[in-house]
Amino acid sequence: MEIEDTLLMMPGPVPVAPRVLRAMSRPMINHRGAEFAAMYDDCRDVLADIFQTSNDIFVVSGSGTAGMEAAIGCTIGPQDTVVALENGKFGERFKDIAARYGQVDPVLCEWGNSFDLAEVEKKLENGARAITLVHNETSAGILNPAKEIGRLAKKHDALFIMDGVTSLGGDDVKIDDWGVDIAVTGSQKCVAAPPGLAMMSVSKRAFEAMDDMDRMPYYLDLKAYKKSADKPGTQTPYTPAIPLFFGLQEALHIVREEGMNARMERHRTEGVAVRAAVKALGLEMFPQLNEKSQYSNTVSAMKAPEGLSSDDIKKDMKARGIMIAGGQNRLSGKIFRIGHMGNAMPKDIMLTIQQLEIVLKNRGVIPNIGAGVEAANEVFDARL
CATH class of the missing domain: 3.90.1150.10 (Aspartate Aminotransferase, domain 1)
Known part of the structure; x- marks a missing residue:
């Protein structure tokens, strides 16, 4: 066939609407010009509604995993501890990324099983810079309790870093209400755009945590994304995948039209x-x-x-x-x-x-x- x-x-990836594919065939534009700035601002406006947040929104040319690594790499140093929650493949991925940058104190479940919140809190009581959670663990078909994890993170003064790759745009995700400091999603999931873009929300608290980092990633430096986005005429710090932005904007318009x-x-x-x-x-x-x-x-x-x-x-x-x-x-x-x-x-x-x-x-x-x-x-x- x-x-x-x-x-x-x-x-x-999911099927992409024909109008999204048509949008991607538009002629190239200057990624430092007014047309790109308007498109980027439009995307960020719709994404803020999807994320239900007043935090900064950025779009990174890279998969959702790039967003996960940006979140960890910009906030976690070699001596920092991350409580990493794993009950599936993508929780394992977050744990492995965290181990590249800092120390990991994992909460491990059989894949597809539910977390024991008492065990999670016990780990946080030992002291942690951050806690990671995959909200919707795609590999196992389970929706994890982000609201409760956010409450525990706040209680123990840990950054809450969340993979919302397969929940944002398809489920009720309350980034501000749940106290999520960094949230990540991918273009090819619920938003129904082609693969290749990571969309992120980053809180003021997360940026403050970056101030005491000795080293930051280069391409995935979220402070660089903020500096470029805050310029008159919104930009990305490095050359964006312009056709994917065309497609993302059209896909987000479809989301807005549906409500x-x-x-x-x-x-x-x-x-x-x-x-x-x-x-x-x-x-x-x-x-x-x-x-x-x-x-x-x-x-x-x-x-x-x-x-x-x-x-x-x-x-x-x-x-x-x-x-x-x-x-x-x-x-x-x-x-x-x-x-x-x-x-x-x-x-x-x-x-x-x-x-x-x-x-x-x-x-x-x-x-x-x-x-x-x-x-x-x-x-x-x-x-x-």
């Missing part, structure tokens, strides 16, 4: 529909929740049926024109994941579930098809 016909139902409340509700409803279908098909969700964690509203992670590798499900779905995701690292072959973020619509969810049913029936997992589609449809009928 031609790649143009493949429906991307992964947890990013964040409507966009968040669409993501939530699609998550509920997928989970209803999973239950109707006799499958099991992967995350192990407690009273403070939730299922992700932007990606669902399911255990592979007994005796079947998730790689087989992924392969069969791809052959039917739908790209879903398998498990990463230690979860390889054990789980499969369906993304419902960005511009994914109910019709995309319904088609994905329909094809999943056919795959499962062909593999001898279910005797008949229809139960999953019916369950998902009931959710959409009730909510849309």
